[in-house]
Amino acid sequence: MGKYFGTDGFRGEANVDLTVEHAYKVGRFLGWYYGQKKPEERCQIVIGKDTRRSSYMFEYSLVAGLTASGADVFLLHVTTTPSVSYVVRTEGFNCGIMISASHNPYYDNGIKVINERGEKLEESVIEEIEKYLDGVIPEIPLAQKDRIGRTVDFAAGRNRYIGYLISIATRSFKNKKVALDCANGSASAIAKNVFDALGAETHVMNNSPNGLNINTDCGSTHIEHLQKFVLQEGCDVGFAYDGDADRCIAVDENGNVVDGDSILYICGKYMKEQGTLYKNTVVTTIMSNFGLYKAFDREGISYEKTAVGDKYVYENMANTGNCLGGEQSGHIIFSKHATTGDGILTSLKVMEVMLEKKESLAKLASEVEIYPQVLKNVRVKDKKAAQDDAVVQAEVAKVAESLGGEGRILLRQSGTEPVVRVMVEAPDLDTCGNYVDQVIEVMKAQGHCL
Incomplete structure (x- = not known):
C-alpha cells in the first residue's frame, strides 16, 4: 500500500485527508497518462459516484483535472462501483473512476x-500517481486549443449495465417477495429497477439518499434492520448492500x-453441481470462517486463501482461472460476469440457486455450520515485532495444537x-475467548502492548 492509495483506492475524510486539490491532481495525472499512451486518439475516461454530499465536489475536481489534461469525461452520475467496471471494459474507455468510500460514514470519501x-x-501506475501528488514528477503539460477535454452525460451507460444485470437472471422472480436495503447509497439508483423488471414483489428500505445518510445505521454493516424488515414484510429473502454496492x-x-x-458455499456447491466451477475451487481470504472450509471439504470443493481484500481475491482468480471468490464481508466475484465484487449481481446469483433448486435460503445456508469467532485488536508498539516474537508464535502454535481439527487461530497485522x-x-x-486472551497475555508479558 502507498502513502495515499490503500487496497481500495485513495480514501479518507473529505477535505481533511482527501481534498479537492488531491482529486484535481489525480485527474490531471490520469488524463495526461492515458492521453500520451495513444496521442493520436482522444483519451476517454468514465466517472461514477455514490450519494455522499462531497461526491459532487470531487467529481467536479476530477473533471477539471482530466479535461485540463485533454481527456473527455463521461459522467455516469450516481451509480455503483461494479457498473463503472462494466462500462469501462465493454465501452472501450481508457480507464474509469469511482468516487466512493464504500461502507465508510458519509463524511469520508474516496477515489477508486x-x-x-x-x-x-x-500498483505501478498508482506509484506514479503518488509521485505526482508529492511533486516528485515534474508538472505535466496543460492541453491547449482543441485538445482541451469536455464532459459528456453518459447516464445511458448505467442503463446498459442495468440491462446487463437483468439478462443474467435465469428465471423470473414472479411470486417472490424480496427485501432490499440500499444503504441510502449507490444501489438506490439501480437495485429496485432490476428486481422489478424480473417480476419480484420488491420491498425497499433505506432508498432515499440525502447526501448525509449513506451507510448511517443501514445497509450491509447494520444488517439487523433488514432482519427485522424481512420478518415484518413476510419476505422470502432480503439483500443488503453497502454504499457503493460492491458487497452483499x-x-x-x-x-x-x-x-x-x-454465499460462497451456496453458489460454489451449485456451480459444482452444474459443472461450471473451474477446478472445483473457490477463492477465499484468510478471514473466511473455519466452518466454510469444513463444508467445502465435505462437498469435495477445493479452496485457496488470499490476504484480506477483494483486490487480492481477484488477483488470484485472474492468475489461476478460478471463477468464484470472495470475502466474508460480502465482496463476491463471479469472474464470468464481472471483474469486481458486485452486490446486486451476487443477489441475483443467490436468487438463481433458490429458484433452480426450488429451496429456501434458510435450507441452502443450513448446510454450513458457521463457527463462533472472537477477534480482538491489540494496540502494540511495533506490530511486526509483536507478530514475529518467538514466544508469541510458540503460544499461537500451542493454541493451534489444542484446537486440532476443531478450530483455528489467526494472528494478523492491521x-x-x-x-x-x-x-x-x-x-x-468461551473456548474462543479463552484462547484469544491467552495469546494476548503472552504479548503483554513480552512487552509489546501499549
Missing part, C-alpha cells in the same frame, strides 16, 4: 481507479444472516493501524 480491463488499477449480505426468510462465506488482530474460531464462544 479502474483500468481498461475493468480491474483495479495496477443476505437474510433468509426466518431473519437469519447469510454472510459472504455462506494494514492501517498499530494493531495486531488475534482471532480464534472454535465450537463455542
